[in-house]
Amino acid sequence: MASTPAQPVPARAHEPETWALRALSTASAEASGALARRMRMHPTDVSAMSHIAASDGRLGPRELSGRLGITPAAMTDVVDRLEAAGHLQRRRDTTDRRRVCLVPTESAVSEVRGQLRRLLDRLDALTEEFTPAERDAIQRYLAAATEAYHGFTTEDD
Amino acid sequence: MASTPAQPVPARAHEPETWALRALSTASAEASGALARRMRMHPTDVSAMSHIAASDGRLGPRELSGRLGITPAAMTDVVDRLEAAGHLQRRRDTTDRRRVCLVPTESAVSEVRGQLRRLLDRLDALTEEFTPAERDAIQRYLAAATEAYHGFTTEDD
DNA sequence: TCCATATGTTTAGGTCACTTAACTATATGG
């Protein structure tokens, strides 16, 4: 079943939060895989549809390929798959006829939103158990952790 | 640069922590990619080495393929690559000669540990900014969030 | 003891999501 990462338990000598973050990363990666499986789509295609469904309808293949970290050529394949599956339509941009707008279909938007909501509702529910002061600390911690990961990513070797 | 996920900003109507978790997931996925790139290895191979480096030296291909969510046949390819790169050795188990033990080389262990430490140290450092009570809340939240992701993953459709 | 069955690993062959490079079409500034 597991379709993604799965990290080993780190070898002691780190903070409990650090272990917890690694477990969290693994769990969230597995959830992404589960989401894709449930929608019977490739993980890349789900990511693409998430962006498209949240866009203003003017998102094009080039911009999207950059966001997903794949080449424009690969993006053509992704869009081909999504269009064939009836999840979106290509529409020529009227003002710049080089551009293509990726317009999600009604059904695709509601399916993406619906499936995502199952996850996001679960996450929303977590906050009920915490006081406002605790929630403030949690939010600060999550932001700092995100920044720490980002710092590691952009760290020069 | 971006080699992984990258989620869109969710469309409102959710808790700040929920948005923060999605940003965190994206950031951690990108960090995993950066880790692999820095070690000049495939993401799968890095995951494999993480498990092997943290093992008791008796970890075999079948068990590891299960942990990584790939088939045993694919695992053979992974082990071939890692062995060719000098990161591990295959050793026949003496008590059950069907089994192969994946023994990491000295250099591989120190490289994996060294690179991982750069990340884990960053994460450890985060905790300094919080009080013990806040840290307790953070730890509870992280555990609950992990469980929420896991619940979503195993949710029957 | 010997065989049926189960388990760990590898081999063989195929698939498909990606890559790079080249091509078409459109935009734009000098």
Place this chain on the structure above:
DNA sequence: CCATATAGTTAAGTGACCTAAACATATGGA
């Protein structure tokens, strides 16, 4: 109006995965 840049696609190739089958070893019961 042409040189150059940009959006998108096509073409050809690569490699990390898959399924299926083979092989080696273990194990429990007749």
